[in-house]
Amino acid sequence: MTSPSASLPISAFLDEAVRIVGQDAVLTTEGDRAYYGNDLFFWDERVDPLAVVRPTTREQVPAIVRAAVSHDVAIYVRGGGMSYTNGYGPALTRSIILDLGGLNRIIEVDPLNRFIALEAGCTWAQVVQALAPHNMVVDFAPPLSGSHSTVGGALAQNVPGGMQGVLGLELVRANGDVVRTGSWAARINGKPFTRNYGPDLTGLFLGDNGTFGIKLAAGLHLKHRAKAQVYASFAFETYEAMAATMIDLSPYDFITRRTGLDPYESQSIAKVSMKDAVAAAAKIAGQERGLTAGLRAMADMAAGGLDFMAGVKWSLHLKVESHSERAAEDGIAIVKTIAAKRGREFPAILPRAREAIGFSIRKFLGKDGERWIATSSMWPLGRAVEVAKATEAFFVTHKAAMDRHKIIHSYVTNFGQHYFLSEPCFYWNDKLSDLHLRALSAEEAARFKSLSGAAETRAMVRTLRDKLRDLFFDMGAVHIQIGGFYDFTKAIEPTTLRLLEDIKGTLDPTSHLSPGKLGGLKSKKVQNHEL
Structure with missing residues (x-):
């Protein structure tokens, strides 16, 4: 990324x-540049951008891109700011943050043809709200941080389980061209009702970290909300037992929410109070359709009370959905038979509370304001127990250093039709960033804003996280949210890397779009210039 215009x-x-965008939409103060250029972690290699540009219409973005490239200014794209893998933090000083939060319009909801078209800056909470009158939902689970996370950000970073429900994209190339994919690209009455129209260009731009193009809008597939939902929770003595149960449950696609928690998360899960969690569960219990489901929900709550997680170590929380109560009951019966082989059932208050609470970013801090960071990894289902054992061994090896710095580790675990996800997390005492404080409630922001920094502990967390990432690399993990943290270009086959470099060279020959992201992917032209 160098030219005479530099x-x-x-x-x-x-x-x-x-x-192009107006004076108020170009932010240049030191505070604004630091706030918009940071994510949820500390990155030594990150620098502040020269400015933050906040367009409010899709038409403004191509003009900004052309202007930036012509002046040799790199472009890093920000959505809701909830990255924790350096997904948008600038690696170059001659750069801008392009904040797309102002592109937040619902373009069209078409229940008959089962799609929603919306701008990339829409939050997932907006999507849920727009679809509620139609009793419809999108085809994959949005991120937990959906009150802040945007559709464009999630599509650029990927979410577990894949994105087959993304039907089409509208995006900007580095030369300023606006491109649509799938059936949305049709010249006559193009609508994003199917992804399968010629080569799958939609897939090319998913999970690209913004290195191939800047997403302006998306078309997402819709389905009717299931008529019946049933919940179940199970306790296990070990990570291995829970992982093995996940393998056994993986063939059953009627399980639509699957969350595994370690002992720390199981006991501190109510980062709102237990009273609020039970109240949320009561709300869901009242909404569950059918006498059987409703009676079970109330019985679970009566049995659980405020101590429903007492004595629980590893826990697995599941949701089964179907077109009828009987089908959902049949599904949960299968789940219980399988889970009972290694675990024990306890009141399913937590998954109901999760449903009632909806989106929450409170998970990104500990219950007393501790900093949090995760290291995600995805594996074939059959390796779940192996991964569980290796991860446990890692923390045994580093226990002394973690105890010395009062660093706590935890796990969030998930599984889908074709993957096992292990996401170990670190918690430690440290100062909070402005990004954290602005996202918290006023009460909690006031409570936590005076937390002091801990540079030595923070350095240890960085070291441990890098070592854990490298362990996963050596074992052959794959990742979502690659950003600037996971070494994607070294992890893939050389011939695949050359193909991606060729694609980058066609779409962004001078590497002005998100340079340093997606494992540092560059076009061959830029590599040759550097040599």
């Missing part, structure tokens, strides 16, 4: 940006 003063670009 010698141009940055003021020339900023003047052009102001002309």
